[in-house]
Amino acid sequence: MPDLVFGEVPAVPVGSAFRDRESLSKAGVHRPNQGGIGGRQGVGADSIVVSGGYQDDEDLGDLIIYTGQGGRDGNTGLQVADQELTRGNLALARSCDEGLPVRVVRGAGGDPTFSPSHGYRYDGLYFVTSYWSQAGTHGFRIWRFRLERNPADQDVSPSASPLPAGDDTVPTYSAVQRMVRNTAVTQAVKDLYDHTCQICGTRLETSSGPYAEGCHVIPRGKPHHGPDTPANVLCLCPNCHVRFDRGGFYIDGDLTVVDALDDRRLGRLSVRSGHGLDTALLVRQRLLLAS
């Protein structure tokens, strides 16, 4: 199997049309002839095909809520079992963590607003900005991936930077790995805790003062629509923020912080008076990343 290629494939501009999966594979845009996710689970996913195979997919053009693979009946195509965070699903999760660009191909079976009338079309690079699990429309657990077109197109185009020395097989790209937002509400929560992490107690010092991040327990925006209120915001250091967002640990309703990998108790969330944190949201968040 050829090495994965993250980013643009040479000589295949955005908008290129392909007759079938075989020509898509030969061009190196999406290697697998069958599966919707191209990649390897320990490395990342370099391409997906959006073609309406899963009824839970949502295609909004610049934003795609993509359903993971597995658990479907081979004949009927219906969901008959839970999906696991393995294989292609784990590869897409890895692309989120690492900030790897994903080539998006749309097929004729997808949402007619954004899909070609026949065959397949290469639609450029997206990145996975979050992932979670939920009950699908059939009641079985599915994994879902939020893919966004990079706001600045130049950020994902082939870069002119030198390749890693001594390895000219590494393709170049530049993508957003992580974006931290601040709002008046997260600022108020950071101020309440004097920029001290509610999980580990760290207070990061910089040359201009302490640094912390506001973490929305239930993410804002589509599809979770978590509120931008203190009830839904924690003050965390960047390390704890990453681990919380990406399922490294979870917080029980009694404020116990638990390592998600081995269920070890890591400590207790510190909550100051006046915060108004809603612990029910912590419980709901845990379910989003339970595998």
Add this chain to the structure above:
Amino acid sequence: MPDLVFGEVPAVPVGSAFRDRESLSKAGVHRPNQGGIGGRQGVGADSIVVSGGYQDDEDLGDLIIYTGQGGRDGNTGLQVADQELTRGNLALARSCDEGLPVRVVRGAGGDPTFSPSHGYRYDGLYFVTSYWSQAGTHGFRIWRFRLERNPADQDVSPSASPLPAGDDTVPTYSAVQRMVRNTAVTQAVKDLYDHTCQICGTRLETSSGPYAEGCHVIPRGKPHHGPDTPANVLCLCPNCHVRFDRGGFYIDGDLTVVDALDDRRLGRLSVRSGHGLDTALLVRQRLLLAS
């Protein structure tokens, strides 16, 4: 003095024209009648005026390289002393760390391509994406701030989210506090270190594998143009990445990691064979944030 207002001022759309500094101040767009930076040093800067007062300013429209305040002769306007990271300069640094939006006003004295022909114009919200010090064209140390117009305009417009409970004086906004990028080169360095922080040894576990960030020692893009090569990239955990980027510590040419606040030795940078790190870039980076 009225409280600072971060974000849009009610009833002042982008493009609003003002005759003079007094009307700008009365409208609450930029409070100080003289200084170019509005804000408080422990809190943040909520507005700046770009009007060509400093010959080191660079106005590229969506990107502004803004010179801090201080060190100029009151009569001649020439730089006659070093600038310090205090007052308005520290307020702008704080806006960078916290992800606070800054109202940008352009005056008739600025770059003619982007400035009004007379008076002042409110040009919307920007955020400070980095800051550093350098020798100015007169040879004295100046502080400089990179301000970028938010790529997605809706991210900085007044939000419809509820205000913090019990405090309806807090204005709302949503801005980018921090953006982490990944490239083929940073990915290769992260892989070399198996996602282990070169400073503190942390290897963050998430549900889909380890998480680390590639840190460009000399930042990429304008104005530093640091190369995207392994020689210029470290593998760090998010906490160490933030402290390194924001002057919390520096790394000597002999790889000693030093706390920038009290010059305490924190440890030694771990460097694996095959990395090809250029220690001269570490020394150059240190100078960018020396105050």
